[in-house]
Amino acid sequence: MVGRASGLPGPLQSALERGMRAIEDASLLDRVNGPLAEAVRKVAEKQPRIADVLHGVPVGHPLHPAMVLVPVGTWTSAAVLDLVPRTGPAVPVLIATGVLSAGPAAAAGLVDWAELHPQQQRVGLVHAVSNTAGLALYTASLVARLRGHGATGRALSYAGFGAVMAGGFLGGHLSYRQAAGANHVEDVPHIVPPGWHDLCAIDDLPEGRPVRRLVGEAPVVAVRRGKAIDVLADKCSHLSGPLHEGRVHDVDGEACITCPWHGSTFRLDDGDVVAGPATAPQPSFDVRVDAGRVQVRLPGAG
Structure with a gap:
C-alpha cells in the first residue's frame, strides 16, 4: 500500500x-x-x-x-x-x-x-x-x-x-x-499563539547569561543586558542547536549569541544572521515588562 x-x-x-x-x-x-x-x-x-x-x-x-x-x-x-x-x-x-x-x-x-x-x-x-x-x-x-x-x-x-x-x-x-539546509525555526510562528505571553519574573533572568524558557510549545532563549531583554527562538535555524547553551558576546559593537553546535551567530536585538552556516534569521520576540514580569509577543504569530 x-x-x-x-x-x-x-x-x-x-x-x-x-x-x-x-x-x-x-x-x-x-x-x-x-x-x-x-x-x-x-x-x-x-x-x-x-x-x-x-x-x-x-x-x-x-x-x-x-x-x-x-x-x-x-x-x-x-x-x-x-x-x-x-x-x-x-x-x-x-x-x-x-x-x-x-x-x-x-x-x-x-x-x-x-x-x-x-x-x-x-x-x-x-x-x-x-x-x-x-x-x-x-x-x-x-x-x-x-x-x-x-x-x-x-x-x-x-x-x-x-x-x-x-x-x-x-x-x-x-x-x-534529512532537512540539511532547511530553516529549522520555520514552524515557530505557527506554534506560538498570537498576543502577549507571560515569560518569567525579570529577577529570574541573570545578567548577560542566556536562559531557556517556553512560550506555549516553543522554546525561547532570553538574555538580559542591563535594562534590555532580548528573546529569540531557542532552536538554531541551522540544525536546531540549543542557543541557550551558546555564548553571548559582541560582534562589531553589537550584542550577539553564537550557537554551540556549528557556530552560527545571530544579533540579539532582531535575530538577524551575523555569521553562518545558518542563513535564516531567528524569530525575534517583542518584549515588555509589567509589574516585574517579562512578557513577550511574536510578530506574525498564529
Missing part, C-alpha cells in the same frame, strides 16, 4: 529505503568525513566572508541548490541535443559550461557539508563522490568530442548523466528527508 501510494513498486521503494539507511549508518565513512570536514572548516575560518557567501547568508537561504542549476541544466540539455541530428558545436559548448560551473557549485556544497551532522555528512559524501564521477565523465566526454570521437563522447556523456542523476537523488534525500 505504501509503495502504491508513492508511485513506486513496494520492493523498489523498500530497496531504496534500505540503501539510504545503509549510507546514513555507514560509520566507516567518518574516517574520511572527519578529516575532510576539519580541513574545510579551517579554510573557511581563514576566509569567513567568502564562506558566508558560499553558505548563502546574503541571500537568506543555501546557495548550493541554485548554483547546481547551471551544470545540471547544461548537461541535461546536452543529453537531449545528443539525440537531435546536426546540432553542431552546441553539445560540447553545453558540456564545457557545465564543467566550468561545477567547481563553484561544489565549493558552496562543501562548506555547507562540513557543518552537518554525521548521518547527513555520510549521505553528502556519497552525493559528492557521485557528482565528482559525473564531472570526470563529462570532462572525458568533452575531450573525446574535441578529438573527433563523437560516439565515445556520447557514451561518456550519458554515463556522466546517470552519475549526476544518482547524485541528485542523494541530494534530494539530504535536503528533504
